[in-house]
Amino acid sequence: MRHNQISHRCRLVHLAALVAVPFAGASAQRRPPEPPPKVMISTFASADKDLGIQAAEALRSRITRDVDAKRLTVIPKADINNTLGASGYSTTEALGSNDAKALANLLRADEYMEGTVLRTPTGVKIDARLVLARDNKLQQPLPSAEAPNLDRAAQAVAKSYQQARDQLASERNCNTLLREKKFAEAEVVARSGLSKYPNGTIVGVCLGTALEEQKKTDSVLALAERIRAVDPRNVAALRWAADIYRERGNKEKATQALTGLLAAEPGNEVLLTQVVNDLAGSGQAKLAVPIIMEAARANPGDPKLLRIAWLVLLAAKEYALALQTGAELIRADTAAADSTYFVRSVAAASELGQPAQAAQIVAQGIARFPNNASLLLVQAAALSKAGQNAQALTAARRAVQMNPKVEGGYAQLALIYGALGQPDSVAAVINLAAANGGDKKMLAQVALKTGSDAYKAGNASKNRAELQRAVKFLKLSDQLEASPDAKFLAGASAFLVGQSAVNEAQETKNCALARLAKESFATAQENVPAGLTSYADAAKQLLNAIPQFTPAVDDQIRRFCR
Structure with missing residues (x-):
């Protein structure tokens, strides 16, 4: 099933890319008038499948009735369904964000609407967004519409949609000026668009870019907070807020913005990696756990998401769940079971006070990588922690013989000698390691522990x-x-x-x-x-x-x- 979804998606995106390429040929003597923009409204998400279909059709009918066809073309339901069917997609299910964008491009739409609809005790509620087909991160949330029936709710959404469109001409002009690097002029045009629609997030993003290019950081931050108040999922505003707060040392607000980014784009693997690294680096990895786990649940068996989830859980010290997720990861992608996977999994089991599990994991790793000195050293540490210091000494010696420069090798060997009550051997190992370029900081810590215990x-x-x-x-x-x-x-x-x-x-x-x-x-x-x-x-x-x-x-x- 997942393979079919992926192949359909690739087909839809590929077709959309072909449509986006203009035909080369002889140009006309006179340019024809610009056709009116097109809007696509596909099935809304809903627990009631029929309700999602009906809401989309109610909106198409209402906007067609309310707006002059010379100003806006509403793409008919038949055109949408024919294209979906040709691409192997269901015509009765709501599309994901990227699939909706691909379909809009395929239908040559300039913009599209997506959203949710649900039944309430008093009728229905529609939450919709206006999205630009050229970049589905450019979105305008519309006010929620609750009404006794779909027609009344659709009427309210259609009215809000038409008002939100007042910003679009300014946004297009602003975007053109940005490409021409006329940032001050772009700022003026964008502010003009906001004067027509003060809650405009689409033109707001263009304004923010113009301000950022002019190094007006305070204004960018103020705008980012203003946009977030309207749309907490706005990616551009969240990025600006995260970057600026981080640069200013406000870790709490930077973290809030970063977790907002994850919630806004849970399927963006590049963003997930960046945000997770930022959160882990600031000691806030626990905040990323529920978001990455939700992303992993929504995409079962996805190796990339499972790896990110595994790393987040380790950073958050959620060791039990990390071990469970790690096991899922190597089932989904056997290549993920590299030496690092085994080293970190053993450490997680050790932190949980599970020496038997740690020994089992490291034994699996050594069976797969018998000549890996790091794994042998991990095995030595696990054995020593379990009180099996004679066996630990054998493993540590083998690791150091195999690779004299293995990280922490001599330090681990010295600790084991200490546990065996052989202080002369401890001193000899530390001095030998120090004389041969060993990590003096680590060796100093071993000597400090041995001396402190004595x-x-x-x-x-x-x-x-x-x-x-x-x-x-x-x-x-x-x-x-x-x-x-x-x-x-x-x-x-x-x-x-x-x-x-x-x-x-x-x-x-x-x-x-x-x-x-x-x-x-x-x-x-x-x-x-x-x-x-x-x-x-x-x-x-x-x-x-x-x-x-x-x-x-x-x-x-x-x-x-x-």
Whole structure:
């Protein structure tokens, strides 16, 4: 069914493109008078199929009756149905926006009307839009019409339609001036059109373009808000608002405009990608979720929309739905199951606290890409998180051997050694990686975590060896990337080492311990001040305590180190 719809659509668009090409030939001596513009009114959308057909016919009849045929031609129902039938389309169903545009072009219409009609407790309600055939983003919403019957509702819509057309001549002239780059003149003409129809969104877009070309940003924004008040779905106004608010740092209003864009054009894949990236970049991906999911539901099995939805859900941290959508994606397009898909899906499962699912996904990825070091590294991380560090170590080693420059390879290897309680191996891996061009920032974070864990354990147990290990890793972290946290924790750990050493030296009369105490207090004095901002109270206490130990340590060295 979907294939038939697509083939019909392609046929209709192709025929419309052929019709749009003028015939070359000898020109007449005198140009004939311009024919009146044509309007196409096809079936309106409605839960009641017959009502949609009847509403369109009521409008055609009313406008034909109300408007002089020399000023406007209403394309007959028979012409519309014949063209639809020849293209394989239903004559009783409402067309999508792009199909309506293609049909209007095929029928040589200048404009068309589309909309919805529904039954109400008191009669019927019609919501219609005037759309230009040359660009279906140029639209004018007409006031809703509620009446006891279709004829009365159609009469109200026809009247509103004729009033809305007052802007069109000015819009055409404005558009001509824009092409000639006469922007100031275009502005004047567009404002003249607005004076005839103040709620004009079609001529308003032309005015906005003229203002934008003249760098009148404040005026563009004011106009964009004015157009949005009339038509919240106006693409041009939403784009202007999003761009200007973003440039001015108003994230909230920029986000509102971006989500409005998605609602206005849910099937525009280029726009969806752009908006999703903007929202994700501003930390507002959750706002895009309902819109992209609605687009995906409206186009089941569409790989492009499923991929965008998957990326949005990941950015929004909707991991369960992301995994479900990702599975749909690779069923619809097996080529989408690349290494990135597996890496990100494993990360999503891990975030959900589903190690078994993560292991299953990564195993599928490795089966498909056995020589992919990144996937092996992901497997190592998943195994380590599940407490299977011996198997994780094997996977991480294999990844680094396969590609020594795999991102995060040595850092992951060091973390696993740490989990296995092998601090010497952790230090060796970090130093090896740093010497061979590894990411020092990432390595510094690994050293900081290892040192911080050792500090916490040593502080709780008062184990001097653990605290000395903390000093070693924290100083290494600071060497790789200077950090107030690493400096302060190194100083705090060194203080505890010095305190332990001076107390034991007093009991054992041990010179080595006295010298260790002196060295440790010196390290503490050097590094603790780095914590005066983030750890103010603790840092001040330590700095006050260090000098109190200095006389005792000096005395111990004098007495024990002869």
